[in-house]
Amino acid sequence: MEVESFESEEVAKRLNEWFVSIKVDREERPDVDKVYMTYVQALYGGGGWPLSVFLSPNLKPLMGGTYFPPDDKYGRPGFKTVLRRVKEAWETNREMLEKSGTLAIEQLSEALSSKVEARGLSDQMSQISLRLCAEQLSNSYDPKFGGFSSAPKFPRPVEIYLMLYQLKRLTEDGKETEANRHLKMVCHSLQCMARGGVHDHIGGGFHRYSVDECWHVPHFEKMLYDQGQLVNAYLDTFSITKDIFYSSVARDILDYLRREMIGAEGEIYSAEDADSAEHEGASRKKEGAFYVWTSKEIDEVVGEYANLFKDHYYVKASGNCDLSRMSDPHNEFKGGNVLIERKDVPTMASKVGMPLDEYSRILGECREKLFNVRSSRPRPHLDDKVIVSWNGLAISSFARASRILKAEANETKFYFPVVGCDSCEYLEVAETAAKFIKNKLYDVQTKRLRHSFRNGPSKATGFLDDYAFLISGLLDLYEYGGRMDWLIWAIELQATQDELFLDRDGGGYFNTPGEDPSVLLRVKEDYDGAEPSGNSVSAVNLIRLSSMVAGGRSEYFRRTAVHLLAVFEKRLKDQSIAVPLMCCATDMLSVPSRKQVVLVGDKNSTEFHNMVAAVYASYDLNRTVIQIDPSNKEDMGFWETYNQNIAQMAEGSPADKTVAHVCQNFVCSAPVADPVALQDLLKKGTFSASSR
Numbered sequence: 001m002e003v004e005s006f007e008s009e010e011v012a013k014r015l016n017e018w019f020v021s022i023k024v025d026r027e028e029r030p031d032v033d034k035v036y037m038t039y040v041q042a043l044y045g046g047g048g049w050p051l052s053v054f055l056s057p058n059l060k061p062l063m064g065g066t067y068f069p070p071d072d073k074y075g076r077p078g079f080k081t082v083l084r085r086v087k088e089a090w091e092t093n094r095e096m097l098e099k100s101g102t103l104a105i106e107q108l109s110e111a112l113s114s115k116v117e118a119r120g121l122s123d124q125m126s127q128i129s130l131r132l133c134a135e136q137l138s139n140s141y142d143p144k145f146g147g148f149s150s151a152p153k154f155p156r157p158v159e160i161y162l163m164l165y166q167l168k169r170l171t172e173d174g175k176e177t178e179a180n181r182h183l184k185m186v187c188h189s190l191q192c193m194a195r196g197g198v199h200d201h202i203g204g205g206f207h208r209y210s211v212d213e214c215w216h217v218p219h220f221e222k223m224l225y226d227q228g229q230l231v232n233a234y235l236d237t238f239s240i241t242k243d244i245f246y247s248s249v250a251r252d253i254l255d256y257l258r259r260e261m262i263g264a265e266g267e268i269y270s271a272e273d274a275d276s277a278e279h280e281g282a283s284r285k286k287e288g289a290f291y292v293w294t295s296k297e298i299d300e301v302v303g304e305y306a307n308l309f310k311d312h313y314y315v316k317a318s319g320n321c322d323l324s325r326m327s328d329p330h331n332e333f334k335g336g337n338v339l340i341e342r343k344d345v346p347t348m349a350s351k352v353g354m355p356l357d358e359y360s361r362i363l364g365e366c367r368e369k370l371f372n373v374r375s376s377r378p379r380p381h382l383d384d385k386v387i388v389s390w391n392g393l394a395i396s397s398f399a400r401a402s403r404i405l406k407a408e409a410n411e412t413k414f415y416f417p418v419v420g421c422d423s424c425e426y427l428e429v430a431e432t433a434a435k436f437i438k439n440k441l442y443d444v445q446t447k448r449l450r451h452s453f454r455n456g457p458s459k460a461t462g463f464l465d466d467y468a469f470l471i472s473g474l475l476d477l478y479e480y481g482g483r484m485d486w487l488i489w490a491i492e493l494q495a496t497q498d499e500l501f502l503d504r505d506g507g508g509y510f511n512t513p514g515e516d517p518s519v520l521l522r523v524k525e526d527y528d529g530a531e532p533s534g535n536s537v538s539a540v541n542l543i544r545l546s547s548m549v550a551g552g553r554s555e556y557f558r559r560t561a562v563h564l565l566a567v568f569e570k571r572l573k574d575q576s577i578a579v580p581l582m583c584c585a586t587d588m589l590s591v592p593s594r595k596q597v598v599l600v601g602d603k604n605s606t607e608f609h610n611m612v613a614a615v616y617a618s619y620d621l622n623r624t625v626i627q628i629d630p631s632n633k634e635d636m637g638f639w640e641t642y643n644q645n646i647a648q649m650a651e652g653s654p655a656d657k658t659v660a661h662v663c664q665n666f667v668c669s670a671p672v673a674d675p676v677a678l679q680d681l682l683k684k685g686t687f688s689a690s691s692r
Contacts, residue, residue: 402481
């Protein structure tokens with residue numbers, strides 16, 4: 001629509017004469033986008049982008065829609081006709097239009113500010129929402145190509161999170177057969193995604209979505225929020241299966257981010273566009289031009305092993321984007337190939353009678369040659385906005401990878417390219433990104449966040465997602481890295497989040513502070529889509545915090561989580577597939593007692609690091625990890641204030657070695673000082689199975 005309508009001089013003339021045109025970056029102002037997208041969805045039963053909404057001078061919506069095509073040469077009405085008819089309606093029926101817009105906003109405001117009188121969640125719902133969601137996802141599973149939807153296919157990581165969480169619970173209940181069925185669905189989906197064209201086999205990372213059912217032809221945009229969440233999905237699957245395929249993909253994404261998406265001060269950028277010029281000086285950009293290859297180009301670049309490479313990645317002389325008209329509606333990929341693996345590496349190595357190591361090495365060398373050539377092409381535009389919420393997701397993935405991947409770092413044989421650093425200090429990346437946000441986008445006086453940064457902080461204040469996602473990342477920074485200041489800041493931010501967004505009477509969190517009168521709707525969002533909802537992430541954060549601190553603070557966090565989930569009980573019951581992460585949070589509340597692993601010792605010692613590695617050798621979302629150094633005054637001061645049980649545990653531990661206490665409600669087992677003994681304690685009820 002940008003090319004078809006907004007670049008038309010005739011359309012521009014009408015817009016300038018009849019309207020005041022305002023273009024909103026929905027990433028910079030998600031609060032404004034949410035108001036008018038909600039209106040269009042309610043009015044027409046669906047929505048999407050681009051979004052065009054016509055407003056009265058008092059910002060009330062009059063009408064709107066998504067894609068408006070241009071008027072064509074056959075006289076079929078399009079965007080110019082829409083503009084004329086809106087102008088005529090405004091001139092003849094202004095009062096009626098304004099009243100309808102006001103009424104629509106009033107009704108939406110009432111419907112979207114859900115409240116509950118009861119502050120508890122029914123016992124039935126806390127026990128069944130997880131199962132309901134897992135059943136609905138299983139019923140929508142694609143057994144041929146993986147994933148839990150039909151085309152277009154989006155990598156929705158919250159679906160993977162729920163299925164992994166559910167299989168852990170099934171295993172604890174002795175339901176191994178059902179758990180393995182869930183694991184096969186997850187593994188098959190992640191393998192198909194990683195082998196598909198939605199994954200950038202040359203430079204790493206994942207594109208936005210696939211237009212077809214087999215993950216082949218993507219919309220080539222790369223979003224930070226996808227990368228961060230997908231890393232955690234692959235990390236968790238590696239933790240369960242110990243299959244290095246999944247750790248390789250996680251590394252591939254993280255190293256793409258390090259190489260292409262991180263600024264000079266450690267800030268992590270938001271996206272790379274789908275379109276780029278085919279060559280320097282080209283007047284038009286084309287989708288996927290940076291990523292698509294002709295068979296001839298591969299012959300010229302790869303040389304000796306071109307045929308092997310083309311067979312592996314389904315490269316055809318005529319191009320391979322001919323699955324359907326939907327794959328290439330604008331005929332931009334004619335003769336081009338999107339690299340895709342139809343069979344996995346071991347199968348293809350066996351097919352040509354080559355040892356797996358040699359076959360993998362050859363593929364890696366071919367990819368590196370293509371990477372070097374591709375680097376000379378005009379790059380897609382880099383959106384260098386720094387968005388707090390998306391940085392929070394990435395901080396989480398880097399922090400978790402720093403421990404989960406450490407054990408296999410010296411053994412991994414990469415299935416995918418790691419162009420650049422293959423022994424990166426992932427924890428340092430996470431901490432540097434967090435420091436950037438604290439230094440540039442956080443006011444220590446007001447304790448408030450700004451939403452984004454580009455050539456300076458944006459005017460937009462932080463939204464719910466900014467606080468919730470950053471708190472989640474900071475909790476991971478503490479649990480995986482051990483620095484107390486991140487936990488202290490997380491608790492500080494949680495207090496500000498509650499002050500700005502919490503509906504203390506009705507329960508749950510609004511998406512905005514409600515301080516800007518020009519933002520007409522204050523919504524309590526719950527949908528866990530491409531990004532999880534702020535309320536779902538907040539529920540998990542509150543549960544995690546409640547298991548760290550003690551006494552009244554712990555009770556407050558848990559009570560707030562219960563009240564939040566009660567607001568969405570109908571949604572959890574009727575449409576659980578829409579809220580997978582919230583279903584996980586609901587189950588976390590129903591677990592009789594969350595496990596705490598308290599590690600006490602010198603955090604800089606090898607012994608301490610080995611004990612941390614032992615903890616993260618297994619998967620368990622119902623586990624809180626507390627790291628404390630008795631010789632550190634900041635550590636001891638915090639725990640003496642927030643949880644004296646932890647402080648006493650540290651004071652009573654031997655001064656000359658690292659020990660671990662495995663506790664439930666801080667009733668603890670005897671301390672152990674050996675990583676193997678710690679793993680044995682933690683393995684009780686931990687899932688362990690092959691993914692293949």
